[in-house]
Amino acid sequence: MGLIVSKQELNLTSEEYAFLMSMSHYFNLVWHLVKRDFYLRHTGSALGVLWSLLVPVAQLGVLSFTFSSVIRVETADYPAFIYSALLPWTWFSSSLSSAGNLFFTHRDLLRRPAFPPSVLVIVNTLSHLIPFLLSLPLLYGLMGWYGRFVMWNPVTLLCLVLIQGFLIIGLSFVIATWNVFYRDIAPLVGTVLSLLFFLTPIFYRPMVEGEYRLLLELNPMVTLINSYRAVLFEGTYPEWQPLILIGGISILVCGLGYFIYKRQVSDVVDAI
Amino acid sequence: MPIAVNVENVSKRFRVQRNSPMTLRGYVQQLLNRKLDRVSNFWALRDVSFTVDNGRVLGIIGHNGAGKSTLLRLLCGLGRPTSGRIFNDGQVSGILELGGGFHSDLTGRQNIATIGILNGMTKSDWRAREQKIIAFAEMEEFIDQPVRTYSSGMYVRLAFAAATEFDPAILILDEVLAVGDQRFQKKCLDRIATFRQAGKTMIVTSHDAEQIQSLCDEVLVLEEGRAMMHGDPKSALSCYYDLMRQRTDKRIAQLSGGTAVAALIANQGNRQGTQEATISAVHIYDMDGRATNTVRSGEGLVVELEIRLMSPVRDAACTVGIFSNAQGKCFESGIPSVQAIFGSFSAHQTIRCEMKHLPLCAGCYFINIGLYPTDWAYRYDFHCEMYSLHIESHDRTTGTYTTGIVAVDARWNLKTHD
Numbered sequence: 001m002g003l004i005v006s007k008q009e010l011n012l013t014s015e016e017y018a019f020l021m022s023m024s025h026y027f028n029l030v031w032h033l034v035k036r037d038f039y040l041r042h043t044g045s046a047l048g049v050l051w052s053l054l055v056p057v058a059q060l061g062v063l064s065f066t067f068s069s070v071i072r073v074e075t076a077d078y079p080a081f082i083y084s085a086l087l088p089w090t091w092f093s094s095s096l097s098s099a100g101n102l103f104f105t106h107r108d109l110l111r112r113p114a115f116p117p118s119v120l121v122i123v124n125t126l127s128h129l130i131p132f133l134l135s136l137p138l139l140y141g142l143m144g145w146y147g148r149f150v151m152w153n154p155v156t157l158l159c160l161v162l163i164q165g166f167l168i169i170g171l172s173f174v175i176a177t178w179n180v181f182y183r184d185i186a187p188l189v190g191t192v193l194s195l196l197f198f199l200t201p202i203f204y205r206p207m208v209e210g211e212y213r214l215l216l217e218l219n220p221m222v223t224l225i226n227s228y229r230a231v232l233f234e235g236t237y238p239e240w241q242p243l244i245l246i247g248g249i250s251i252l253v254c255g256l257g258y259f260i261y262k263r264q265v266s267d268v269v270d271a272i
Numbered sequence: 273m274p275i276a277v278n279v280e281n282v283s284k285r286f287r288v289q290r291n292s293p294m295t296l297r298g299y300v301q302q303l304l305n306r307k308l309d310r311v312s313n314f315w316a317l318r319d320v321s322f323t324v325d326n327g328r329v330l331g332i333i334g335h336n337g338a339g340k341s342t343l344l345r346l347l348c349g350l351g352r353p354t355s356g357r358i359f360n361d362g363q364v365s366g367i368l369e370l371g372g373g374f375h376s377d378l379t380g381r382q383n384i385a386t387i388g389i390l391n392g393m394t395k396s397d398w399r400a401r402e403q404k405i406i407a408f409a410e411m412e413e414f415i416d417q418p419v420r421t422y423s424s425g426m427y428v429r430l431a432f433a434a435a436t437e438f439d440p441a442i443l444i445l446d447e448v449l450a451v452g453d454q455r456f457q458k459k460c461l462d463r464i465a466t467f468r469q470a471g472k473t474m475i476v477t478s479h480d481a482e483q484i485q486s487l488c489d490e491v492l493v494l495e496e497g498r499a500m501m502h503g504d505p506k507s508a509l510s511c512y513y514d515l516m517r518q519r520t521d522k523r524i525a526q527l528s529g530g531t532a533v534a535a536l537i538a539n540q541g542n543r544q545g546t547q548e549a550t551i552s553a554v555h556i557y558d559m560d561g562r563a564t565n566t567v568r569s570g571e572g573l574v575v576e577l578e579i580r581l582m583s584p585v586r587d588a589a590c591t592v593g594i595f596s597n598a599q600g601k602c603f604e605s606g607i608p609s610v611q612a613i614f615g616s617f618s619a620h621q622t623i624r625c626e627m628k629h630l631p632l633c634a635g636c637y638f639i640n641i642g643l644y645p646t647d648w649a650y651r652y653d654f655h656c657e658m659y660s661l662h663i664e665s666h667d668r669t670t671g672t673y674t675t676g677i678v679a680v681d682a683r684w685n686l687k688t689h690d
Contacts, residue, residue, distance in 0.1 A: 025392050032389045040377055108375045108383075112390050113348035113364040113444075184297070266352035270286065 030123055033109075037127040052131035053138070056083070056090050063203045075205065077146040077233075083139050084233040085202040085225045087132050088160075092168060092221060093193045095128040099172035100179040100186025103272055110272050117265060118258070121172045125165055139232060150235025157231055163243070164224055166250035173257030180268045200225055220246050275361065276442055276473035277324040277347065282356035284317040284342055284497075316342040318497040319356070324490075326361075327471040329464075331484040331505065333512050334494035335519070336647055340477045343494065344368060344446050347475060362441025362473075365391065367431045376420035380411055380430050383419055391438040401437050408459075409433035429456060436463055443467065445476045461487070481509055520544055520650040545653035548585045549643050553578040554659060556639065559628075566662040569634055569679045573661070575625045577641060583619075587611040588652060591642040592625045594632070594661065602632060602677050609646050633679045634665035 042048040063086075064079040075081050098105075102120050109115050143150065179185035200221045206213075216222055223246045227238030317339045324330045332340050346353055348366050367373065374383045384405055388398025406415050409429040414422065422430070435443060464487070467474065478484050484491060484505060491508035493501040493515070501511040523546045558564050559572035567573055575592050593604030605625065611617045639659040643652040665679075672684055 028394060029389050032386065036375075036378070036382070036386060039382075040375070043377065106375075108373055109386075109390075111350070111368060111373045112387070113350070113366055115390060269351045 026119075030119060030126065033119065033123040034127045034130075037123055038130060041127070049131075049134075053135055056086050056131075056135065057138070059090075060086055067203055073204065077143070077148055080139070080142045080146055080148060081229070081233055082203050083142055084229050085200075087135050087139065088164060088225060088228045089197070089200060089202050089221070091128050091132045092164065093197070094131075095125050095168045096171055096175060096193060097186075097190055098124060098128070099175040100189055102172070102176040103180055103268060107272055110269060117268065118173075118261060121169055121176060121261075124172060125168045129161070129165070143233070148233075150233070153231050153235070153237075156237065159247075160224065160227055160231065160238070160243075163247045163250050166247075166254040167220060167224075170250065170253035170255070170257035173254075173261040177261045177264050177268060180271050181264075196221065217242070220249055274326045275323050275359075276326045276328075277330075277361070277475070278357075278359040279320060279322050279343075279347075280357045280359075282317055282320045282343075282346065282353040282358060283315060284339075284346060284351075285354040286314045286316055288312050288314045315497050317346075317353070320494075320497070320499045321356075322492055322499060322502050324473055324475065326473055327468065328489045329468060329474045329476065329487060331488035331491040331508075332475065332477045332494060333481065333484055333491060333508070335516070335649055337496075338494040339497040340494055341368070341446060342497075344444055344475065344477065347442075348444055360442060363391070364442045364444060365435045365438060365440030366444030366446070367428075367435050368444070368446050373431060374419045374427070377418055379418055380406075380415040380422070384430075384434050387434050388438060391440070393438065398438075405430070405433045405437045408437070408463075410456075425453065425456070432460055432463075436467065440472070442473045442475070445474070447477055447479065481512070485509060516648075516650060517544065520546060520654075523650050542656050543654065543658060544656070545643070545651040547653060548582050549588050549652040550580045550582075551577050551641055551643055551653045551655060552580050554639075554641060554655065556659060556661070565660055566664060567630065568664050569666055570629055570631055570681075572626070572628045573630050574627070575639060575641070577623045577625070579621060579623060579643065581617065581619050585645075585652070587617055587646050589642075589644040589646050589648060590623060591640075591644070593640045593642075594630075595638045595640055595657070596635060596677065597638075598635075602637065604640075606642075630663065631679045632663045633674055633676060634663050637661040637663060 038049070042051065045051060047054065060079060060083050063082050067073040068078045099121070102124055103110060103117060106120050109120065110117055175185055175189055196219065199216065199219055202225060206216065206222070206226070223239075223242045227243050230236050230238040320339075320343065322330075332343065334340050344366070345351060345368060346358060347360070348364055348368060349360075350368075373387075374380075375386070378386075381402065384402055385398060388401065391398075393401075406412055409426075409432070411426060411430055411433075414426060419427065419430075432445075435445075464474065476484075476487065478487075488505050490503065491501075491505045492499055493508050493511050495515050500515065501508050521544075527546055527548070555563060555576040555578075556565050557574040557576065558567050559574070561574075577590070577592075579588075579590075581588070588610055589606065589608050590610055591604055591606035594602045596602055605627075607613050610623070637660070638657040639661050640657065641655040641659070643654070644650070645652065663679075672682065674680065674682065
């Protein structure tokens with residue numbers, strides 16, 4: 001993935017050149033580590049990368065069976081309805097659950113001179129995005145099966161992915177840093193995630209009004225999941241107003257997370 | 273000469289907490305019991321300053337826990353000094369510890385790729401160097417196996433090859449050269465030599481004092497986090513040995529409740545040690561079992577040590593060496609752990625050291641005998657120049673002579689060409 005540029009060709013000052021080179025180095029590094037992380041997660045298992053696609057599919061099977069055949073929720077094309085929300089949720093929950101032990105599992109990198117640990121958080125977030133992207137064709141296949149052909153809206157989807165990415169990175173910074181000092185954080189995050197799964201409208205359509213609605217929407221994933229569903233399943237545009245608010249919050253969380261990380265990073269390196 | 277590394281008044285504090293809470297519950301419990309104030313500070317480094325010029329090799333020696341590894345980690349940019357500053361002029365690469373630096377589930381080749389990318393290389397760059405690294409490490413067979421299956425020797429070979437091939441300006445090696453077989457060590461030393469010629473800077477630590485002396489241009493002695501001395505290898509090493517002596521004295525004072533004990537009596541030479549383990553008697557025999565301190569050059573010698581242990585001492589390291597006034601150390605033989613070699617070590621026993629042939633030149637020598645804790649931190653009992661040994665020459669009437677330490681049976685011949 002080498003980005004080969006020469007200084008003279010582009011007519012740059014040496015500072016600009018150095019900056020470009022360091023950007024290209026950073027890009028190379030992130031890309032290499034994403035591949036490495038992805039490889040490490042799947043090496044040794046017979047099904048390999050298929051696992052990251054199969055788990056949401058299995059979850060989908062159980063949920064659609066329970067809520068269409070056992071409890072009978074009346075929603076059109078129910079499996080596709082769930083799947084469109086399950087994919088971003090899986091990105092969110094799998095990145096945050098592996099964030100806890102992030103610095104421990106990549107101890108070898110933290111032992112290297114001049115390695116910025118913050119890269120790991122970005123790498124972790126990106127490498128859990130891959131199964132999401134790989135599952136998108138499956139989602140569209142499923143929608144086609146039910147005869148749903150909706151507008152393809154990559155720009156809005158990219159916006160949603162960016163907002164969610166900032167949110168995940170911000171939270172991961174906090175989780176990864178604190179878990180080094182208090183190992184309760186990782187199991188705590190696991191528990192909160194499994195509870196949050198039910199409080200997020202993944203397998204149901206939110207129909208709560210009044211005071212409880214406000215309470216539910218304290219969870220930033222509610223707005224994000226609703227927006228994903230609008231784009232992927234309904235083929236419409238999301239409600240912009242709450243989305244912009246969540247976008248602002250995500251960037252704020254990201255900044256705050258980085259601040260917490262930055263304050264403690266040197267202790268992290270000592271404690272690992 | 274431009275300065276490659278500049279360390280200015282660097283101190284590093286670790287907060288050591290007894291019963292440190294690893295969990296939130298433990299933290300809250302301690303908070304409720306008001307036990308949190310038991311955090312004690314441990315200063316791993318105190319006000320260390322030094323500079324290394326470009327192209328020099330600095331050795332760092334010090335006893336276990338003196339702060340060597342902490343210093344090297346800071347030089348690598350891992351963690352921040354509590355106070356003080358460190359400047360590096362150029363890219364730092366290094367091997368800090370065995371087991372770190374490589375991911376055990378990845379193959380050697382994949383780990384090389386990661387290191388290459390971390391050193392700012394593009395794919396084509398590290399691809400080009402990959403083969404050289406594998407060849408230098410002699411890892412052709414195993415390079416595609418996961419690193420967890422490697423032996424420690426293979427591990428070090430690969431780590432060393434990768435660290436040096438990626439061309440850092442400053443190379444940091446922590447106790448690396450002690451591992452690996454002799455032949456590979458030689459190879460490493462050769463590469464280090466070319467490194468030096470290229471004007472690169474190196475910082476190494478080693479437990480092997482002689483290796484430090486031969487490898488380094490200058491040596492820094494660390495003791496309890498302080499830089500005691502920074503100078504040429506020879507004077508730094510004598511400072512290091514002197515510190516060991518001081519530590520022993522300090523421990524004697526501790527053991528006897530603050531008052532220094534009277535010096536141990538010796539007929540000649542001197543004796544130093546905490547006496548937690550004592551060499552109570554030393555017998556010297558020739559190979560026929562006669563008690564003597566005179567043997568002929570090339571004949572054998574037996575040194576028998578009677579050792580008494582005070583509890584709780586369970587194990588010790590033991591050395592027997594022969595020294596000459598003129599030449600210094602002729603040789604020394606040692607056991608790093610008596611228990612590991614003989615299985616048991618009871619309160620009172622005798623150790624025999626049998627030297628079948630002593631190929632020493634005729635002259636006067638001393639036998640030095642030492643008993644140390646297994647981490648070599650101080651001395652239990654050290655008999656310095658207390659036992660003389662006389663070596664007599666063979667009365668061979670060949671008209672040749674030999675000087676030096678080793679008596680080599682040199683035969684001279686003359687062949688006349690017609």
